[in-house]
Each structure stands twice: as structure tokens, then as C-alpha cells.
Amino acid sequence: MTDIQTLQSVDQALIHLLQKRVALLQESDTPSIAAQLADVQPLLSDVGISEFTWKTLITNCMAMLATDTPTQPQKRSDRRQVTIVGGRGAMGKLFCEQFTATGHAVSIMEYNDWDRADILLGQADLVLLCVPLKSTAALARQVGQHLSPHTVLADIASTKVEVMQAMLESHSGPVVGLHPMFGPGVTSLLGQKVVICEGQQMSQCQWVLDWIKENGGNLIPATPEEHDSMMVAVQAIRFFSNFSLGTFYAEEGVDIERSFEFSSPLYRSEINTISRLVAQDAALYVDILLASDERRAAVGRLVDTYARLAQLIEEGDRAALIAEFEKTRNSFRDGAERSLAESNYMLNNLSRFLAAHDAESRIHESEQRSLPCVNRATKPTAKLGKAA
Structure with missing residues (x-):
């Protein structure tokens, strides 16, 4: 048996053992992660497996318990007709995939499908609006004219007061506002x-x-007013902070890739957050920043805070800066232990990911060096203008 066949055989055995492990966790009084770690530490040490590697494995097993049941396609009697308005956009596509994977019948409606609105909207059990924020309220009013009384009208917009009002005014049937706190890069709702x-x-x-809960999602109830107020901090301020820092690095001409060689995983994680932001649809994030007077005013207050702290640095006022630091620390004190545990876990995972990537690169380079040399003169060359 070759090395790769042996590895595949071991992997198959591991997968079946993991299946048994998760089944046992589902059927028993589930012990804590700490309890699951306690008795295996000597064995881990003996065989040279790090505690973090094992903890990651059992943490992922515990995460699987977050779903009420393993995701299964719906029985035919339970299938719903779902229409995703904007289903070819990034988030619309994600929800199309998730509803389809669980057996629901999904239709997509785009701007050029209004001639079929009576079918796509009028016969749906759920109409989910997955369109740009600036278009959602107006679309809700337009869509509402075509819905049957039993159709659930929902949206995924990042502001809720205006959108909820539009949906309630335009539809006499069931209405619910949804705001997924994740982007299109996720692979499940878990x-x-x-x-x-x-x-x-x-x-x-x-x-x-x-459906959201059964697929591992966590529901966070809020009024539209509380939601919009909280999104000032969760979205607008955070996006502006990351956007402005990214703009500064770009204007300063910082060599980001080179800077990683001098940095901790924490710096890399923060830069990755900025890169992730600016790699996405600019209009989406600008619309979020400009969505309300409250958001614009909060950004202005943040700029004032930057200016005040920068003035203290310019003046060299060490005592005042320490006082500001301590005051801020007190505001975050209640969640300090949780934040430390979560960030340590995230950074340890990132470090392992980078180490695995480096190991893979070294193995690939070693394999390339071990290949016999090829006489480059005998290799055909691609001509300009031709497909290579």
C-alpha cells in the first residue's frame, strides 16, 4: 500500500470514529470541553500531539451539537416554495443554496422578471428580499402588491426601521425582518x-x-429601533475604523506582505480584517456608512476621539494617555476574560493554519527540486496572441 493509500485509510477510520464520537455526545449528558481534555493530556504528551490540536478537534465536535438535528432534506409535505429576490447576488445566492440544500423549492427573481411576478411572488410561501440596502424599502412596497395573504415577507437589510415600515405598509400578511450577521463567505448557518x-x-x-435554528443559526430578537441603534457600533463605526486604517496604510505605502514577516498573528488578523473589507463591494459598505444621520454623526464623534488622543500624543502627555487607557480598560473589564479566551483560540488557530501552509509549501518545493531536470529547449513555447 502506498503512502497516500495508507493516509486515506487512516483518514477514513478517523472519520468513522468522529461520527461515533459525535453520536455519543448527542446521546449522553455532554461533558464540558475541560472535562473531555482532563484525562487525555498524558496520552497526548506520550504520542507528541499538542493539547491545542486535540482541543480544536473536540471543540468542533461540540459545535456540531449546535444544530437541533443533522441537516436533512425536507419531506415533500414540508417543502416550501421560496422566492429569493436578488438571488444571483452574493447573499441571495447563499440563501438559495441553503434553502435548496434542505429540500425547499427555490425560485430566483431579478429586476427583469416582473412579468412573472404573479407566479414568482404570488405563489411563494416565503419571499426574501436580498437586494442592496438603498433599494430594499422601495422594493418591499413594489413586491407587496403581488403577495398572497399567506406569504411570509422578509428581508436581510442592515437597517430595519425604514424597511420594516415599508414591508408592514405594503403587505397584510406575515412579515419578519432578518439581519444575518455574517457575509456570503460562510458555508452554513452553524x-x-x-x-x-x-x-x-x-x-x-x-x-x-x-429553519434557521434547525440549521445551527442563533436567533437574536430585537426591535427595529434597537437593531438600528446597535448597528451604529457593530457596523458603521467598525467599518469606518477599518476603512480609514486601510486608507492610511495605502497612503503611507506600507508593504503589507513584508510587514507580515515582522508581525504577530494579532497584527495579521487585523490586517486581514481590513483586506476582507476593502476586497468586497464598495457600494454595499458605503451605503451602510451613509444609511442614517445617526451613523454619520457617530463617525464624526469617532473622528473627534481620534483627534483628541492624537493631540495628547503630539503633546507627549504620558499621564493623560495612561488615564485614557485605564478609563477604556474599565469599560471593557466585564468581558475581558471571555475576550482573551476567544482571541487566543482564534490566534492559535491562525498560527496553526499558517504553519500548515508553510509546511505544505516546503514539501512542494522539496518535491519540485527532486524532479529530474527537463531540457527547456525541447519544450514548446506559447506564441503571443495564442492560447497557451
Whole structure:
């Protein structure tokens, strides 16, 4: 048996053992992660497996318990007709995939499909609006004219007061506001948060909420007003802070890739957050920043804070800066232990990911060096203008 065949055989055995492990966790009084670690530390040491590697494995097993049941396609009697308005966009495509994977019948409606609105909208059990923020309220009013009384109308917009008002005014049937607190890069709803704003006839919306929970999502109830207020801090301020820092690095001409060689995983993680932001749709994030007067005012206050702290640095006022630091520390004290545990886990995972990538690169380079030399003169060359 070759090395790769042996590895595949070991992997298959591991997968079946993991299946048994998760099944045992589901059937028993689940011990804590700490309890699951306690008795294996001597064995881990004996065989040269790091505690973090094992902890990552059992943490992922525990994460699988977050779903009520393993995701299964719906029975035909439970299947719903779902129409995603904007289903070819990034988030629309994600929800199309998730609903389809669980057996629901999914249709997509785009701007040029209004001639089929009576079918796509009028016969749907759920119409989910997955369009740019600036278009959502107006679209809700337009869509509402075509819905049947039983259709659930929902949206995924990042502001809720205006959008919820538009949906409630345009549709007499069930209405619920959803705000997924994740982007299109996720592969499932497992562990993901979805803010829920109650609209009307919520009992008719319950199957949608149950679907989110059954697939591992966490529902966060909020009024539209609380949601929009909280999004000032969660989205607008954070996006502006990352955007402005990224703009500064770009203007300073910082060699980002070279800087990684001098940095900790924490720096790399922060830069990755900025890179992730600016790699996405600019219009989406600009619309989020400009969505309300409250958001614009908060950004202005943040700029004032930057200016005040920068003035202290310019003046060399060490005592004042330390006082500001201590005051800020007190505001974050309650969550300090949790934040430390979460960030350490994230950074350790990032370090292992980078180490694995480096090891893979070294192995690939070693294999390339061991290949016999090829006489380059005998190799055909691609001509300009031709497909190589």
C-alpha cells in the first residue's frame, strides 16, 4: 500500500470514529470541553500531539451539537416554495443554496422578471428580499402588491426601521425582518447569528425561524429601533475604523506582505480584517456608512476621539494617555476574560493554519527540486496572441 493509500485509510477510520464520537455526545449528558481534555493530556504528551490540536478537534465536535438535528432534506409535505429576490447576488445566492440544500423549492427573481411576478411572488410561501440596502424599502412596497395573504415577507437589510415600515405598509400578511450577521463567505448557518425583528402574524413566520435554528443559526430578537441603534457600533463605526486604517496604510505605502514577516498573528488578523473589507463591494459598505444621520454623526464623534488622543500624543502627555487607557480598560473589564479566551483560540488557530501552509509549501518545493531536470529547449513555447 502506498503512502497516500495508507493516509486515506487512516483518514477514513478517523472519520468513522468522529461520527461515533459525535453520536455519543448527542446521546449522553455532554461533558464540558475541560472535562473531555482532563484525562487525555498524558496520552497526548506520550504520542507528541499538542493539547491545542486535540482541543480544536473536540471543540468542533461540540459545535456540531449546535444544530437541533443533522441537516436533512425536507419531506415533500414540508417543502416550501421560496422566492429569493436578488438571488444571483452574493447573499441571495447563499440563501438559495441553503434553502435548496434542505429540500425547499427555490425560485430566483431579478429586476427583469416582473412579468412573472404573479407566479414568482404570488405563489411563494416565503419571499426574501436580498437586494442592496438603498433599494430594499422601495422594493418591499413594489413586491407587496403581488403577495398572497399567506406569504411570509422578509428581508436581510442592515437597517430595519425604514424597511420594516415599508414591508408592514405594503403587505397584510406575515412579515419578519432578518439581519444575518455574517457575509456570503460562510458555508452554513452553524453558529451564525441572525437578528430577528418581529413584524406581524409571527406564528405564520415561525417555520422560517425554525429553519434557521434547525440549521445551527442563533436567533437574536430585537426591535427595529434597537437593531438600528446597535448597528451604529457593530457596523458603521467598525467599518469606518477599518476603512480609514486601510486608507492610511495605502497612503503611507506600507508593504503589507513584508510587514507580515515582522508581525504577530494579532497584527495579521487585523490586517486581514481590513483586506476582507476593502476586497468586497464598495457600494454595499458605503451605503451602510451613509444609511442614517445617526451613523454619520457617530463617525464624526469617532473622528473627534481620534483627534483628541492624537493631540495628547503630539503633546507627549504620558499621564493623560495612561488615564485614557485605564478609563477604556474599565469599560471593557466585564468581558475581558471571555475576550482573551476567544482571541487566543482564534490566534492559535491562525498560527496553526499558517504553519500548515508553510509546511505544505516546503514539501512542494522539496518535491519540485527532486524532479529530474527537463531540457527547456525541447519544450514548446506559447506564441503571443495564442492560447497557451
